[in-house]
Amino acid sequence: MSKENVILIDYDAPDDWEFHKAIEKATGDKWRVYKAVSNENHGGVLQKLIRYAKYFLVPMKIAKDHKNYNKVLAWQQFYGLILAFYFRMFHVQDVPEIVVLTFIYKPKKSFVGKVYDKFMRYIVTSGYIRYFVVFSESEKKRYADHFDVPEARFVFETLGYEDKTQEVPTCSSDNFYLAAGRSNRDYKFLVDAWSKRKEHLKIICDTLSLKSTPDNIEILADCHDNDFFRELAKCKAVIVPLEDTHISSGQLVIIQAMMYEKPVVVTENDTVKDYVDTGRIGLVIKKTEEDLSAAIAALSNETYYKEMSAAERRQYENKFSVYAMGTAIGKLLN
Structure with missing residues (x-):
């Protein structure tokens, strides 16, 4: 056999x-x-x-x-x-x-x-x-x-992900920001920093437990599969606050944001430089309220926002599709 x-x-x-x-x-x-x-x-x-x-x-x-x-x-x-x-x-x-x-x-x-x-x-x-x-x-x-x-x-090898935009199409922004994921996330920093802002933030995480949250922050603990992609399709941009700077994490959400043409703001980490060309494709920031505010202010420029959104989608198609990843892994297996 x-x-x-x-x-x-x-x-x-x-x-x-x-x-x-x-x-x-x-x-x-x-x-x-x-x-x-x-x-x-x-x-x-x-x-x-x-x-x-x-x-x-x-x-x-x-x-x-x-x-x-x-x-x-x-x-x-x-x-x-x-x-x-x-x-x-x-x-x-x-x-x-x-x-x-x-x-x-x-x-x-x-x-x-x-x-x-x-x-x-x-x-x-x-x-x-x-x-x-x-x-x-x-x-x-x-x-x-x-x-x-x-x-x-x-x-x-760079991570890849299946294109979901045919199943759940992208759409115009509802003017809220999105954070998602469990692994190595520093949501304490994000909640503390965002509590001083006016914009609305949704955090998708089924393991996050907070005693209280400001009115402009919404925790979605039961948001999976296409429900998650519908939120991603509607958001203005994606925030990825990482805790340990050495642990590989955040790549999946970064790629999913690129897939939906959503600018991504991610805190410094050894791994993100392989995925984010800061300033052109996403923004890598220091984990400070000042840098977070500066990133949100930069994305308020409509021309810059549209240019980054388009560049992120091109990057996804050329480098981060699941087919591209499969091809690379297939060559390794040979």
Whole structure:
């Protein structure tokens, strides 16, 4: 029986997924998309336990039938990482080649963090993963130094995303600003700074809990899929306040903003320079009220706003489409 190639994802990608098409064209091989949805469970304790359980159960199924697989591309990093964990723990031979597509690691100082670090080291140094794909150039050396493995094991590719503008078209601005995302966000800074402004801000995050918010700030805790894109399509611009300056984060929302021709304002971070050409395609600012105010003032210039909006859409089409990403990853897999 011939071995198959599989892409492990944690969300419900479309049947005609552009990434899948690009992978097959670039590699010249057939790939099966294995959908194991887990990214919706970020709320209470029970939901988190269900999500973590899937991280272990899905790789277990692949590990059990490992001789049937040639290559495994893990878009959800924990599906690939824990698969390698099983292989190392049980000294499995004749295993498929694993590529972890979205490797992100943030050290934690607590006791649990120390245990997590040992767990990750056990996996990263296992030799069972061929490549760890990261979404910023700066991460390669940092991760190689942290885990004491060759830098060549980490490969930088830019993130891509499926074009949603046909399904949820862009429209004229409702004159509100939008912030979205969970990972590495500094919403405390944003809420404090925005409380002194007059413009309306919507924050889409299902894990954000605030005791009180100013009248001009609205928290949307249950806004997913097309509901999110409808808000994105209507907003004036997107704000991305990042907490840790070294952690890879914010790229997805940045690309989605570009997709909808919405100028993006993002606070300084090692990763964003690979995505934002500040002043022309988005604005990278210091995390201060003064810089945030200056960015909002700059976007009030209608000509500048329209020029940036158009440039962002071109950048998305040329560099950040999911097909472009699939082509790059396909070449890596070869």
